[in-house]
Amino acid sequence: MRIKKGDKVRVISGEYKGVEGNVLKSFPKLGKVIVEKVNFVKKHQRPTQQNPSGGVVEMEAPINVSNVQLICPKCGKPSKPRIKILEDKSRVRYCAKCGDMI
Numbered sequence: 001m002r003i004k005k006g007d008k009v010r011v012i013s014g015e016y017k018g019v020e021g022n023v024l025k026s027f028p029k030l031g032k033v034i035v036e037k038v039n040f041v042k043k044h045q046r047p048t049q050q051n052p053s054g055g056v057v058e059m060e061a062p063i064n065v066s067n068v069q070l071i072c073p074k075c076g077k078p079s080k081p082r083i084k085i086l087e088d089k090s091r092v093r094y095c096a097k098c099g100d101m102i
């Protein structure tokens, strides 16, 4: 999984093409991510104590990770992160464009 929570991404296909946002949640096993303000769906909620009338709320639904592209926080360009293994065996991602760790 090359995209994780907190990453800034751009949607590259579908209805939300071109929209940029932060990853709110990632689902590595499903290959999906939830991106802020992308792919809103309406959900009906039962009345609760906090919200006695219930109603409809809009919230983001997961989209395929293949539909988004990571934006490098350093150079601000869409980037395919590369993985590098350090001497202590930890894995880091780095930007293929500017070489900075992401």
Ligand SMILES: [Zn+2]
Pocket: 072, 073, 074, 075, 076, 077, 079, 095, 096, 097, 098, 099, 100
């Ligand atoms: Zn970069």
